[in-house]
Amino acid sequence: MQEETLADLISEAVNGYELAREKLIRHYKPYILNAVGHITGRYITWSDEEASVGLLAFNRAIDTFNANSGRTFLNYAYLLIKRDLIDFFRKEKKNVNLHIKVSGVEATSSIEIIKSMESYREVVEATDLVEEILEFSEILSQFGIDFEDLEKYTPKHRDTRASLIEMAQHFLSFPDLIDQFIKKKRIPVTSFIQRTNYSLKTIERHRNYLVTIIIVGLHPEWRRLSQYIQIPMGSVRV
Incomplete structure (x- = not known):
């Protein structure tokens, strides 16, 4: 999806144009599943609760994204999905390894520990891959x-x-x-x-x-x- 088109759709969605929001969500559904799977470290389908958490976070990213923040929309959406999944795991107590110390620093969940070890470059590369897949899928x-x-x-x-x-x-x-x-x-x-x-x-x-x-x-x-x-x-x- 072209940057200009993405910016236009986000603006229209924020202004209440639901068709624009639906188009964004439909286009980026593969990205949402990929991001959730990347964060949780397992295969995710739309029947999983984590996928619903990711979808809600992505929807919120549409409403709260600031184009002048210095980050891309997908990186921002990834950040919100990650935060919401961490909160979800805390509330559901799905992580058995809570309050584990890594290098002397206490973390609140195993998911947080794993993601804290990942570099920004890896996140960007994962995002770029999904963008390529989305473009490829559209042409196919x-x-x-x-x-x-x-x-x-x-x-x-x-x-x-x-x-x-x-x-x-x-x-x-x-x-x-x-x-x-x-x-x-x-x-x-x-x-x-x-x-x-x-x-x-x-x-x-x-x-x-x-x-x-x-x-x-x-x-x-x-x-x-x-x-x-x-x-x-x-x-x-x-």
């Missing part, structure tokens, strides 16, 4: 692909994956085909086959994975995604 949806289904589309055999990555590299060597790909939101299969020796059957069988690799190749700035989606981004160049 334009091609009819759900980000959450990527694992299902990924070929099991390493040789098959390597062949498809090579195919994506070849595709990305044709600027006119890239233009068609971007404009029409699909692979121009006929034109591509006419210029190469690839089979229609292979392309159709692995279309979603091939589209995914091509999109990643068109966005070399998404460096943090390489490990997350297990595609060797350095192997795909425009």
Whole structure:
């Protein structure tokens, strides 16, 4: 989401435009789950109470964010989510290791201890990764692909994956085909086959994975995604 758009939506939400608030929350739902999971150190779904705590904190971040504070909106939202989760664990007494001393300093919860050891850089990197995932997910949806289904589309055999990555590299060597790909939101299969020796059957069988690799190749700035989606981004160049 562009910074200008984000700022506009936050302003509209604060001024009572509920559709703007809903759009913000819907767009950043993956971020909220990621942040809650990062803080708690376990896999979180929307059925967990912690996810609800995170959602409420994010909603409050929309109302209280100050653009002149020197921090980004997502870093601010992360801070509120972290604080609310700590309070939640205190009240629910879900942490068994309360009042533990670390290096002579008493902390009030194990969650607080763990997070106090994390550097600001790690938080920023986690935030940047989620931003990349959100942008990637939005582009994938334009091609009819759900980000959450990527694992299902990924070929099991390493040789098959390597062949498809090579195919994506070849595709990305044709600027006119890239233009068609971007404009029409699909692979121009006929034109591509006419210029190469690839089979229609292979392309159709692995279309979603091939589209995914091509999109990643068109966005070399998404460096943090390489490990997350297990595609060797350095192997795909425009």
